[in-house]
Amino acid sequence: MVTDRVAIDTNVISAALSNDIVIVELLQKYLVLFVPVIAFGEQLYGAENSAKVDENITQLRKFIEKVELLDINEKVAVYYSQTRFQLKKDGKPIPENDIWIAATCLANNLPLLTHDQHFDHVAGLEVIRP
Numbered sequence: 001m002v003t004d005r006v007a008i009d010t011n012v013i014s015a016a017l018s019n020d021i022v023i024v025e026l027l028q029k030y031l032v033l034f035v036p037v038i039a040f041g042e043q044l045y046g047a048e049n050s051a052k053v054d055e056n057i058t059q060l061r062k063f064i065e066k067v068e069l070l071d072i073n074e075k076v077a078v079y080y081s082q083t084r085f086q087l088k089k090d091g092k093p094i095p096e097n098d099i100w101i102a103a104t105c106l107a108n109n110l111p112l113l114t115h116d117q118h119f120d121h122v123a124g125l126e127v128i129r130p
Helices: 010-017 021-027 037-048 053-064 074-090 096-107 117-121
Strands: 005-008 032-036 068-070
Touching (some): 005 096, 010 021, 010 037, 010 053, 037 068, 037 096, 074 096, 096 117
16 A cells, blocks of 8 residues: 555665666655665665765765655664564564664554565564565
8 A cells, every 4th residue: 555655765765866767756656755764874884885985975865855864762662672572583583774674664653665575574564565
């Protein structure tokens, strides 16, 4: 179900910055795009670790100006703890940063637009595939 608000994962940001037409057109359907601060950090690391550091950081900063950044707070931390415990109990580990991204979405009642299938293991998280 597409809503007017969606959080976007690192891989979707990368695709948008690479002008992936499918992703660019999909993102235009939403009124508000949210980026968990962890996803921003991952993308910033990628830019700093690239051959075109200045160009990629400038492009990322321009993109980030058009979205709402979601910070980590006490509510996100509670969801992080619950999600990490649930994934461990279920034997379905996912990358640490992705637990934070999922927790941020859960705390803010937002679906997550991502290519990563492991988010399907997070209870209560609405996952949208491009």
